[in-house]
Structures are given as C-alpha cells and as structure tokens.
Amino acid sequence: MLSLPFNALLLALSFFGLSTAATTTSSPPASVFTYTNDNGNIGGGNQSFVFALNIDQSTSDVYIHMSAPAGNSWMGVGFGSVMQNSFMFIAYPSSNGTGVTLSPRVATGHSEPSYYKDIHCNLVWEGGLPNSNEVTKEGSASAMYLDAVCHNATKWSNGELNTGASASKTQPMIFAVGPGGHGPSSNLQSDDLSAGLVRHTAYGTFTMDITQALSKDSTTAGVPLPNGGPNNSTYTLSGASTSTPKSDHDPAPAIHGLIMCLSFVIIFPLGALLLRTLNRESLKSHGW
Incomplete structure (x- = not known):
C-alpha cells in the first residue's frame, strides 16, 4: 500500500497533529471486535468491520484501530448500548479521498451525533500498523483504515467509561456504517469534524472486555496491532462478543x-x- 501523500499528511497534521507514540515491539493489551460481512449490509464482498481498543489507565487516553469497507461513506463505534449518551468515534474519508478524518462525537438521542470538541484526537502512524489512516481503492478489497488516540477520553459530558478495579468484562458497544453505492449519500469526503452524516445503512451491538484492553501506563499503551492470521497480519476476534448487524435505511x-x-x-x-x-x-x- 502506498504511503499517505505529503500534502495529505500536512492536512492531517493541521487537524490532528502527529502522535509521537513510540513503536512497540509487541501489541499493547487489547480487545478486538470483528464482523465479517456475509449478507451484504456492510460494504461488498466478504470484507470485515474491525474495532480494536487499548486504554492507558494513567492518562485515560484511548487508542483505537478501526476499519471498514470503503464502499460505506463512514464508520463508527460508540461506548454504550444505545446512541443516547454514547461517546462515538466516527471516521470518514478526508477531502482528498485518500486520507481519513476522525471526529469524536456525542449523541444526546436517536439523532445525528454532534462533534465533541472537549476530547482531542490524533492520528497515529507507527510500525506494525498496515495502511494507517488511508482509504485504499483496490476493487473489492477497498477499505478505510483508522489508527488513532483520543486523549483523556474515558469521560464525556453525559457519560463515563469505568477503567478501574470494577471495569466491565462485557462493556456494551454500538457500531454502524453509512450508506454505500453511488450518489451524494456515499460521497462523503471532508476534513470538517462537524461534517453531516447520512443515516446509517447498518448498525449493531456487541460487548468488549475492558479489563483485557488496559495498560497501566504509556510504556505499554498504543494502537493495537494485528493479532491473527499468517504472521499476525490481520485482526481477529478477542475479548469481544460476536454480532449480527441490522440493515437500515432512511425513510x-x-x-x-x-x-x-x-x-x-x-x-x-x-x-x-x-x-x-x-x-x-x-x-x-x-x-x-
């Protein structure tokens, strides 16, 4: 995969800054959720939705990897069992179509979540993370990839994630993807953190073992690396439940x-x- 073009890198830096996380020799502790498409409601072909999580207990920084077919206009994951009061990571192609924009958002109800300016996120590029923060367009294998850290992100305006001694082993989570295909609804490309989102085309719930995703300090924290497949080249389910997303549409x-x-x-x-x-x-x- 080609590296992010220089002008796209400058653009990403202007919005997020480049994380200075050190390259890790082994993957940080992580919980990993994967969903392999088998009914056509996410992207096309037989691609996967992936969300991997690591949390630095000393700083409350949340490190994530997320990927989904590029056939969907956006992808997102949130803490909670429903949209209301959930803190969400929403990602979509940047204005040049090859980079990725990460927008931290909070939902107050069953409506479009709003950009949450009190939590700041940085994209992360480091060794062992393939296709970091890129949108690849390779036919049926096209995909969006996000690697990032959101600082002090375990508490937000209307909620909090417990990462202490009573951290949940079955933390409720939600995920969704925007519409695919052709037309205005699938052409979201923006650097605006408040860009409008078209209603999701598929959504679902799952649980994650937060205790498995905790690092005591920054020396072991970071974006989770691939944890399975030949030579650990892919992400596989670990510390998370399976899910069957529901198809949705805008009425x-x-x-x-x-x-x-x-x-x-x-x-x-x-x-x-x-x-x-x-x-x-x-x-x-x-x-x-």
Whole structure:
C-alpha cells in the first residue's frame, strides 16, 4: 500500500497533529471486535468491520484501530448500548479521498451525533500498523483504515467509561456504517469534524472486555496491532462478543415519493376538477 501523500499528511497534521507514540515491539493489551460481512449490509464482498481498543489507565487516553469497507461513506463505534449518551468515534474519508478524518462525537438521542470538541484526537502512524489512516481503492478489497488516540477520553459530558478495579468484562458497544453505492449519500469526503452524516445503512451491538484492553501506563499503551492470521497480519476476534448487524435505511425518500404520488395523482386533478365546479366565491378554497 502506498504511503499517505505529503500534502495529505500536512492536512492531517493541521487537524490532528502527529502522535509521537513510540513503536512497540509487541501489541499493547487489547480487545478486538470483528464482523465479517456475509449478507451484504456492510460494504461488498466478504470484507470485515474491525474495532480494536487499548486504554492507558494513567492518562485515560484511548487508542483505537478501526476499519471498514470503503464502499460505506463512514464508520463508527460508540461506548454504550444505545446512541443516547454514547461517546462515538466516527471516521470518514478526508477531502482528498485518500486520507481519513476522525471526529469524536456525542449523541444526546436517536439523532445525528454532534462533534465533541472537549476530547482531542490524533492520528497515529507507527510500525506494525498496515495502511494507517488511508482509504485504499483496490476493487473489492477497498477499505478505510483508522489508527488513532483520543486523549483523556474515558469521560464525556453525559457519560463515563469505568477503567478501574470494577471495569466491565462485557462493556456494551454500538457500531454502524453509512450508506454505500453511488450518489451524494456515499460521497462523503471532508476534513470538517462537524461534517453531516447520512443515516446509517447498518448498525449493531456487541460487548468488549475492558479489563483485557488496559495498560497501566504509556510504556505499554498504543494502537493495537494485528493479532491473527499468517504472521499476525490481520485482526481477529478477542475479548469481544460476536454480532449480527441490522440493515437500515432512511425513510425520507420513500415518504417524499409517496407524497409526490398522492399530489400528482389525486390532489392536483381534484383541484382542477373543483376549479370548474365551484362558484367564484369558493375559489379561495381551491387556492388553499
């Protein structure tokens, strides 16, 4: 895979800064969730959604790896069992189409989550992380890759992740991907951390063992490395439950189509008929 172009690297630095995390000789403690597409609701082909987590207990910094098919306009994971009060990592292609933008967001209900400016994130490039922060376009193998750290990210405006002695082994998590295909809904490319998101096309829940993902200090903390496959070249499920995502869609276009059909097939012809049968004083009714 080609490295991130120099101008894209400068652009990424201007928004996030380059993490100075040292290259680790072994993978930090991590929990890893993977979902392999088998019903077409995430991307295409037989690709996977991956989320790997490591937390530095001494700083509350949260290190993540996340990847999904580039056929989806965005990808996201959040702490919690529902969107409301969840802190989320939302990633989408940057404006040049080859880099990745990470937007930390908080949802206050079942609506589009908003950019949360109180938590700052940095993209991470270091040894052992393939395709870091890139969007690859290699036919059926096209994918988005994110490697990042969000500082002091275990507490937010309306929630908190317990990383102490009572940290959960079954922490509820949510994940989702944006629509794919062609058209405006699948063409999200932006460096704006508040960029608008089109409603997810698939979503699901899973659990993660937080105790397995904890590092006591920065010497062992970092973005989780691949933990399986030939020569540890891929991410495999570890410390997380499996999931079966649900397909979803935005009902607005269908509702709009129904209203337009009713308007042209019933309301407009009825209005024209009434115009010819009502007396002059009743024309205001036709207008309304």
